[in-house]
Amino acid sequence: MLWKLKAMFKIKIAKSSGFCFGVKRAIQLARDTAQRHKKIFMLGDIVHNPRVVNDIKKMGIRKIRRLVKNGKRVLIIPAHGAPESVYHQARRKNYRIIDATCPMVKEIQAIAKRYEKRGYRIIIIGDATHDEVIGIKGNVRTTPVVISEKKDITVNRLRGIDRAVVVVQSTQNLEYIDHIFKKLKKIIRKIKFFNTICYPTRQKQKEIKLMPKINDAMVVIGAKSSANTKRLFEISKSINPNTFWVNSRNQLKKEWFIDKRRIGITAGASTPDYIIKEIKNQIKKFKAAG
Numbered sequence: 001m002l003w004k005l006k007a008m009f010k011i012k013i014a015k016s017s018g019f020c021f022g023v024k025r026a027i028q029l030a031r032d033t034a035q036r037h038k039k040i041f042m043l044g045d046i047v048h049n050p051r052v053v054n055d056i057k058k059m060g061i062r063k064i065r066r067l068v069k070n071g072k073r074v075l076i077i078p079a080h081g082a083p084e085s086v087y088h089q090a091r092r093k094n095y096r097i098i099d100a101t102c103p104m105v106k107e108i109q110a111i112a113k114r115y116e117k118r119g120y121r122i123i124i125i126g127d128a129t130h131d132e133v134i135g136i137k138g139n140v141r142t143t144p145v146v147i148s149e150k151k152d153i154t155v156n157r158l159r160g161i162d163r164a165v166v167v168v169q170s171t172q173n174l175e176y177i178d179h180i181f182k183k184l185k186k187i188i189r190k191i192k193f194f195n196t197i198c199y200p201t202r203q204k205q206k207e208i209k210l211m212p213k214i215n216d217a218m219v220v221i222g223a224k225s226s227a228n229t230k231r232l233f234e235i236s237k238s239i240n241p242n243t244f245w246v247n248s249r250n251q252l253k254k255e256w257f258i259d260k261r262r263i264g265i266t267a268g269a270s271t272p273d274y275i276i277k278e279i280k281n282q283i284k285k286f287k288a289a290g
């Protein structure tokens, strides 16, 4: 019976699915900190997945929005980094800082600082409201220009910029930024471009350009707050309309998989393996139920 079922459908999980090294590192740091300290706080979400944030809360780490009190406390900086002012404020208020900022994000912040010192204007391609972009902005003294959409590139906004350095939010879409850069080059005389999209994001995007072509349906797993999951969903949906975005098995619908023989699964960088497994198992149950 089982062999018959297997012959009827196939589920393929993308090799690059799930946690990237930056998220793994942040969670491990949180775990180690929880074993060694008490009174631990995280500013916002350590990674963009409410279920992972919940797991972290269970370790005894509390989420806060602002640093309010003085006292011997520990503060974990999230994987996507924070503005310099957060570090200053935390030190002033006697927090011990555990920095879980991903090294790739640190590198983007360092490029921005280095070129600012050389007199370049900073341009960030990314979501203006995303923690990573807020963190990059908060690591330089001048005000960077943030380009979130193509329509943000207007001559008016860029008027007077003679030389600029462009950095990119680590989880942006590769093709999209190429297009933006070409437009910027026409407006700014001296421009340097650093493609700071991180390696795990590139790998995920490479796979997601192929998988929707060879599968009848695609399931993209991750939280709605996850920028890289959103990007994976958008790319997949543009190739295969039978693309569905969920973060738990309860959100799956049986009818999505009717008559679908090949089903592909991918997951954003902050999606743990146990969610991927539960979703795969639920799809199998739907198929077994016929």
Ligand code: SF4
Binding pocket: 020, 021, 022, 023, 079, 080, 102, 103, 104, 105, 170, 171, 198, 199, 200, 201, 228, 269
């Ligand atoms: S997505 Fe990239 S930049 Fe973000 S935490 Fe993962 S490795 Fe680091």
